Amino acid sequence: MKVVFSTAFATLTILALANALWAQHAHDSMKGMETPAKQPQKTPAKSSLKPAQGASVKILSPTKGQTFNGDQVSIEFKLVKGKTGHHVHAYVDNELMGMFEGDKGTLNGIKPGSHVLTLRVVADDHKTELDASDEVSFTVKK
Numbered sequence: 001m002k003v004v005f006s007t008a009f010a011t012l013t014i015l016a017l018a019n020a021l022w023a024q025h026a027h028d029s030m031k032g033m034e035t036p037a038k039q040p041q042k043t044p045a046k047s048s049l050k051p052a053q054g055a056s057v058k059i060l061s062p063t064k065g066q067t068f069n070g071d072q073v074s075i076e077f078k079l080v081k082g083k084t085g086h087h088v089h090a091y092v093d094n095e096l097m098g099m100f101e102g103d104k105g106t107l108n109g110i111k112p113g114s115h116v117l118t119l120r121v122v123a124d125d126h127k128t129e130l131d132a133s134d135e136v137s138f139t140v141k142k
Contacts, residue, residue, distance in 0.1 A: 042094050052132040054082030055121040061104075062117065062138040069141050071111070076104040077119055077134070085121040085130055092117055099126070110140050 061076040062068070077100075079088060090098040090107060092115050097107050099122075107117075114137065121132040 042091075042096070048129070049131040050084070050123075050128050052082060052121070052130050053084050054080065055085035055130050055132040056080045056082070057088055057119045057121050057132055057134050059117065059119055059134045059136045062136055064136050065138065067139045067141060068110070071109050071140065073107040073110050073117070073138065073140065074104070075100075075107060075117065075119075079103060079121065081121070082130075082132070084123045084128070085132065086124040087122055088119045089122050089129065090117065090119055094118070112140050112142050114139050 057080070058078045059075070060078060062073060068074075073092075075090065077088065079085070087099055087101040089096055090100060090105070092107060092110060094116075097110070098105060116135055116137050118133055118135040121130045122128065123130065
């Protein structure tokens with residue numbers, strides 16, 4: 001009987017360690033991410049947002065009405081992490097297009113037309129979006 005319990009405990013321990021390693025790998029692989037998300041995600045509803053707790057973000061570029069040529073849009077912003085903020089999610093027309101830890105980056109694959117960029121401060125878990133955001137309109141030409 002002891003062997004069965006020992007084997008079960010060892011299996012559960014290995015699974016817990018594997019899960020922790022995978023979570024760390026997923027987080028490490030996000031660093032410097034400047035590519036669109038694999039599955040489109042929409043901007044979360046206001047009711048699902050968590051309190052900002054001192055977090056904020058201010059978009060410095062693009063400026064209101066700025067026009068870009070091609071499908072790449074350079075962004076620059078000031079991020080204040082507060083108590084729980086870690087990085088920003090970048091939404092274009094309410095669709096997740098990138099995640100950024102620094103203060104600038106590039107959005108790729110933006111189609112021609114008028115768009116709205118929304119940056120939202122997010123916690124380290126990539127799921128908890130805070131009530132801290134900024135938005136600006138811009139245009140992309142071919």
